[in-house]
Amino acid sequence: MTIPEKSRISQGQLMFFVIQSQVGVGILSLPNKLQATAKGAGWISSIIAGLVVQVIILILWALCRRFPSDSIYSFLPKITGKFLGNLIGFAYIGYFLFSAGTVLSAFADVAGKWVLQATPRWALLLLTLLTCVYLVKENVRVIARLFVISSLTIIVMVILSLFGYANANYTYVFPIMEAGWVKIIKAANDALFPLIGYEVLLVIYPYVEGNNAGKLKAASLGSMLITLFYTFEVFTSLIIFSPGVMPSVSEPLIYMLKGFSFQIIQRIDLIFLSIWIFIVSTAIVSWLYMATSGLGRLFHRGEHKKAAPYAALIVFILAMIAQNPSITDLFDRMIRIFHYTFVIGLPLILLIFSYLFNKKEGIS
Numbered sequence: 001m002t003i004p005e006k007s008r009i010s011q012g013q014l015m016f017f018v019i020q021s022q023v024g025v026g027i028l029s030l031p032n033k034l035q036a037t038a039k040g041a042g043w044i045s046s047i048i049a050g051l052v053v054q055v056i057i058l059i060l061w062a063l064c065r066r067f068p069s070d071s072i073y074s075f076l077p078k079i080t081g082k083f084l085g086n087l088i089g090f091a092y093i094g095y096f097l098f099s100a101g102t103v104l105s106a107f108a109d110v111a112g113k114w115v116l117q118a119t120p121r122w123a124l125l126l127l128t129l130l131t132c133v134y135l136v137k138e139n140v141r142v143i144a145r146l147f148v149i150s151s152l153t154i155i156v157m158v159i160l161s162l163f164g165y166a167n168a169n170y171t172y173v174f175p176i177m178e179a180g181w182v183k184i185i186k187a188a189n190d191a192l193f194p195l196i197g198y199e200v201l202l203v204i205y206p207y208v209e210g211n212n213a214g215k216l217k218a219a220s221l222g223s224m225l226i227t228l229f230y231t232f233e234v235f236t237s238l239i240i241f242s243p244g245v246m247p248s249v250s251e252p253l254i255y256m257l258k259g260f261s262f263q264i265i266q267r268i269d270l271i272f273l274s275i276w277i278f279i280v281s282t283a284i285v286s287w288l289y290m291a292t293s294g295l296g297r298l299f300h301r302g303e304h305k306k307a308a309p310y311a312a313l314i315v316f317i318l319a320m321i322a323q324n325p326s327i328t329d330l331f332d333r334m335i336r337i338f339h340y341t342f343v344i345g346l347p348l349i350l351l352i353f354s355y356l357f358n359k360k361e362g363i364s
Helices: 011-022 026-064 072-080 082-114 121-136 140-150 152-167 181-195 198-207 212-240 252-258 268-299 308-321 325-356
Strands: none
Touching: 011 140, 011 198, 011 212, 011 268, 026 181, 026 198, 026 212, 026 252, 026 325, 072 082, 072 198, 072 268, 072 325, 082 121, 082 268, 082 308, 082 325, 121 140, 121 268, 121 308, 140 152, 140 198, 140 268, 152 212, 152 252, 152 268, 181 212, 181 325, 198 212, 198 268, 198 325, 212 252, 252 268, 268 308
8 A cells, every 4th residue: 555655654753653552541550450469579570561562563563564565454355365354354443442442441430530520421531532533533644743742741750650759668579579470470461451552563564664674673662661661650659559558559650649749739640640641542542543544444445534433433332331340341351352362363373374375565
């Protein structure tokens, strides 16, 4: 497929695209989940998860580099045939929409609990989606430029988190190997899912300028920076809250900042949440763009912006359904299965098939 010049992005912008696609709701509750399984070694689990992500990115890159001018929606028919390729592409669209709905639902739960208690859920979801759709309708370059700017807010989040070190107690993480390697690796599996979003590489790869090696470096660096950010936040939470307190603290980072105030600023946690809301919105934009890109190719002759309204409607419905805790748990279990299927399993199978049958760009 031919990419217009106005839609091309640099490798640096790809790095920020990956960063903003990976940062999501999971960072707030991740320390609690990792401590429950890995105890004081939760931060090690985060690093292991990041290393696994690097391997997965390598698989995605190896697949995309065989079709450098095509997104997954374009090269699927070349590997599996038109009918099956479009069918799998439609399944990917469903995965991207479901992921967006899950992220939006979790976002609404946290925002409604901490900031906008009196705001109806439907209003919060609608306002968020209207903002996201406004950006999703633009081309990749416009989205990438905003992602570059919004990534700077992560630095602010790190700075705000540093205030917690005034009350740090490093003995809380000892003995580090208390849980044992089996549970540390099990916790790494839990840490893997808050890091999802790097699969955006399957969609925007052809829009990135430069050689294949440079694209791999950009995507890997972006994911590595997010892994370090997550690990830092997990470690910070582990040294602030004692092992006895952590199980009852669902969002440790917010609780930590809620206890700090200055003469001018009374609620640092609200500043943190305001920045976090902006960051999560960009993650939803990324998921929506991945879905609308496929819908546009299948139904609108490549005009993805025509698919944005009804894609957002589907995401809205999914987020409204996931109000009950039992439904939320079901969605979480489903997203894990979908992640293994669409981000690890299928790309690996497609990569093997592309080599076995010599399927690559320029060869039908």
